[in-house]
Amino acid sequence: MNQTPIDYNTAQEVIKSYNLSDFGHATIREVVAISTELETKTGTEFIHMEMGVPGLKAAQVGVEAEIKALENGIASVYPNINGAPEVKTEAARFIKAFIDIDISPEGCVPVTGSMQGTYASFLTCGQCTAGKDTILFIDPGFPVQKQQLIVMGYQHESFDVYEYRGEKLRGILESYLEKGNIAAVIYSNPNNPAWICLTEEELRIIGELATKYDTIVIEDLAYFAMDFRKPLGKPFEAPFQASVAKYTDNYILQISGSKAFSYAGQRIAITAISDKLYHRQFDGLTKRYGGGTFGSVYIHRVLYALSSGTSHSAQLALAAMFKAASDGQFDFVSEVQEYGKRAEKLKKIFTDNGFTIVYNQDLDQPIADGFYFTIAYPGMTGGKLMEELIYYGISAISLSTTGSHQEGLRACTSFIKPHQYDLLKERLKLFKSNHSL
Numbered sequence: 001m002n003q004t005p006i007d008y009n010t011a012q013e014v015i016k017s018y019n020l021s022d023f024g025h026a027t028i029r030e031v032v033a034i035s036t037e038l039e040t041k042t043g044t045e046f047i048h049m050e051m052g053v054p055g056l057k058a059a060q061v062g063v064e065a066e067i068k069a070l071e072n073g074i075a076s077v078y079p080n081i082n083g084a085p086e087v088k089t090e091a092a093r094f095i096k097a098f099i100d101i102d103i104s105p106e107g108c109v110p111v112t113g114s115m116q117g118t119y120a121s122f123l124t125c126g127q128c129t130a131g132k133d134t135i136l137f138i139d140p141g142f143p144v145q146k147q148q149l150i151v152m153g154y155q156h157e158s159f160d161v162y163e164y165r166g167e168k169l170r171g172i173l174e175s176y177l178e179k180g181n182i183a184a185v186i187y188s189n190p191n192n193p194a195w196i197c198l199t200e201e202e203l204r205i206i207g208e209l210a211t212k213y214d215t216i217v218i219e220d221l222a223y224f225a226m227d228f229r230k231p232l233g234k235p236f237e238a239p240f241q242a243s244v245a246k247y248t249d250n251y252i253l254q255i256s257g258s259k260a261f262s263y264a265g266q267r268i269a270i271t272a273i274s275d276k277l278y279h280r281q282f283d284g285l286t287k288r289y290g291g292g293t294f295g296s297v298y299i300h301r302v303l304y305a306l307s308s309g310t311s312h313s314a315q316l317a318l319a320a321m322f323k324a325a326s327d328g329q330f331d332f333v334s335e336v337q338e339y340g341k342r343a344e345k346l347k348k349i350f351t352d353n354g355f356t357i358v359y360n361q362d363l364d365q366p367i368a369d370g371f372y373f374t375i376a377y378p379g380m381t382g383g384k385l386m387e388e389l390i391y392y393g394i395s396a397i398s399l400s401t402t403g404s405h406q407e408g409l410r411a412c413t414s415f416i417k418p419h420q421y422d423l424l425k426e427r428l429k430l431f432k433s434n435h436s437l
Ligand SMILES: Cc1ncc(COP(=O)(O)O)c(C=O)c1O
Pocket: 052, 112, 113, 114, 115, 116, 142, 188, 192, 220, 222, 256, 257, 258, 264, 267, 268, 269
């Protein structure tokens, strides 16, 4: 056994000091804290693949619009809770340009990140109809969304889509929906953590069943247009970002500024509620709030109670980024394509050293290269692999925290620096030789 880059005893000591019952279930923040502490203690650089933070510069067109808005003095007044007309109009236009869906500006509502968008959506969906009180996750998924449900005391159910791709999705999804308790179904597409992309056929199945069982689909497009296998960056030209909105009227889209525009710090996203859902009345909402439609309750009751709107300047930044993208002046897809290039190189280094890609196919097509990918090592559980890689100065999170039933890790490409490819190669070579002894 050759000496690992991070001393075994030091790593053990630091991990133990966090008093975790199972390191394999450590949260992203805990992995960050442990790896950063080890980095300081040992003076050895870590290859950080645990955090899903954008690693690129914020889109300049947004920054400029935001500065201008502040200089024009908007900071002193409360923002309109419905959203600034500019961002509502540009959001609807952006959705037409890049998804090819018609939606009224009225239903495009700015929120303080899609974190708030999903929180408000879960809350409202769960109040519409008595007995429909559970949120269904098509997993693997973004762990914080389950945390949101725990905070609000809602029920959730989930299944790992790994075994249920294509037409198989219909049976499993229907088995949950037919019970009648599912208020909403949520998934992200492209998927965090697996980077699978649901196909048009799968989205059609979800849409058809949502209509049949009167369930709302919350489609989380945090990684908008990042299926880099297709040229999705040309406004008003096919191919478009795939969406369930083509197959049902029961939808809410979450379109975040965080990853597509590297604008995570300003906490800005759009919740886009379909025209039909926006204007629909539900008994549960009427009883609780004395009236209103899904859209008006979402904005004037729920968002009002949560944050009383979203900062003006971030809204105007998003409006400017949407506009520039729809006008064909800002090729946001090319900017984020960097993540795909990194994933391609990183996946090769891992697979050259005995690792496998866990979620590797979208039916008959290899998955895209993008923000995340998933890895496994033969004979090792996800938790064990996560701990082992710490000794090699590589940090990632276990898939078990994401609702996945597969053994493996999620690796994120966003923090990788150019010199780290060689470092990763060297460390994984050592890992491989130590594990084949
Ligand atoms: C699937 C998914 N949804 C939502 C978010 C959060 O987005 P926002 O920054 O807009 O709140 C993330 C961020 O990592 C994500 O991965």
